[in-house]
Amino acid sequence: MSHPQFQWARLDTAAKIFPCTSSTKDPKVFRFVCELKEPIVPQALQQALDQTIELFPGFQTILKRGMFWYYLEQTNMRPTAHEECRPPCSVLYDRDVHTLLFDVTYYGCRVNLEVFHAISDGTGSMHFLRVLIFRYLQLVHPKELGSLPELDYDASETQSMDDSFERYANRQKKPKTEAVHRAAHLHGNKRTEGLNVVVGTAPVNDLLAYSHRCGASMTMVLCALIMQAIRSQMSVNETKKPVVLAVPVNLRNHFRSASARNFFSVMDVSYNFSKRNGSMEDILQELERQFQRGLSPEELQYRVNQYIGLIKNPFSRITPLSCKDFAMRLGYYSASQKETSAVSNVGVVHMPAALAPYIRQFAVFVSTEKLQMCSLSYENRITLSFSSAFANTDVQRCFFRSLIKEGIPVEIDTNLCDE
């Protein structure tokens, strides 16, 4: 397998925010998990990883600081698959020591792929994990799976390294949006070390049936349930402010792109419990309206332009990196004040049918300084993973109990220790 080696590359447009806002509290790392039905064989995983990295040149890179911008540089460092030994979503990017920006670990029956957001977003990394698991299972079960055709990931190398923002940007005015000044915030003791992760698994059919009963899409129902769960934990004072959820939008669904790098944007949906009645129907109605507006072509085009505008500005280009770092951190902080939490539905994982007997489920979660929910479905299992910087699990309890109330069985797994 050979691909034209690139020497170095600019960070893609959306990724430029990640190196400067990455910290030990929130290192901007996300983790994809694939749980098999049998324990992992480390040698085979390493071999599969060696094969997979050949297909993803964008992953074999280190991040460096230039005078004006960060950039990715090709490296000869080889990734090693090792047993999980750090808390989930630990720091991967260190300003002073150049290391690979992703990590493959295993524990029991699970393979974890942790990725620093600057090199890829959820979709790109999911491709990586799919190829890795595919190759791994082929190596472990050569008799049954040896003759399978290659996975359907068909982007050529230039495409997979493509910065799709640049391609689709145009000059279009900003559409009118409702401004949120300050969102409600969750309060509570923060954890001293690492994230608090609660992964819930439920049958997709049941959840879909429930969404049909509500007459809304699954993402909207999940958003509404989380809004209600957050509402139940808010202080009286906070209730005056709207609950705002950040919902990442995969721009690949709306613009043609096969990039394995970042190509997503974030849309905010809000609901003010002090001004409306807070019933499920009303929340869903409001969300429906906001989703429709947020996913309209003009709004999406604006999101693509928004990033580009900043980056193409000649003054911002020749500002030294350390000043840019400061400005971006400031902007990021003020933006994060306008959001209560985040919900991202990564979607459905497709794997060849022949692999289904070996795979139990997939999951995904991200590092955060607040509370965030990510969902991912495979076959009939959807994983709803909460990652949180808070020590308590009150929102999670409300959320899962409301699913149980609708007759949806839930099983949970967590990294929290027994007291």
Add this chain to the structure above:
Amino acid sequence: MKYCEKCGISVRGEREHCPLCNAVLHGEAEPGGFPKLPNVRREHRLWLSILALSSVAACIVCLLLNFLFRSRGLWSLFVLGGVACMWMTLGLALYKERNIPKTMVWEVFLIAVLCVLWDYFTGWRGWSINYVLPIVSMGVMVVLVFTCRLFHVAAGSLIVYLMVDALMGVVQLVLLLTGCITVPLPSLLCVGVSAVMLAAMLIFRGKKVSEELSRRFHV
């Protein structure tokens, strides 16, 4: 799998209590997906705290003594300055501890600046630019080349560090030509060594140098 009757939820792992409501769980345990990790705490923070406290104490004692014996002048300011400089260099070393060549280059810069400041505030005798600057920047060049052999630093980074060090050589040339330096021998030697080093880099690694610069300075 274990089960929480209050929440109606199945729970994986070998825990005794429900992670959501803390009720007692019932049923058979099923292995979970997160390993139990030991808590990691750093020991050398303690030594740093001790050092910090003793330096603060030393400063306070000096200030008080100076106040008692006012006739000898403001000597306690030197102590304060010295302590501040020590913490600046130490702080930098700790902040960048994991990248040795980078730390060294930054330290050299800091030490040079601090020496010039000391020299300036103690009546400008020129020792900082006459001796300290050339000796330190020559020293770092030698040490850099060795550390890079020892720690396998990528050629690209080495080039940048050497360039920064060579820049210090250029500064000294300016000082020499403008007559600021009164003892020219150390600076002359340093400028010579830097120039040879730069020439060697351009001759042997010219392509690498230009590639590295275009990466670092892309807009």
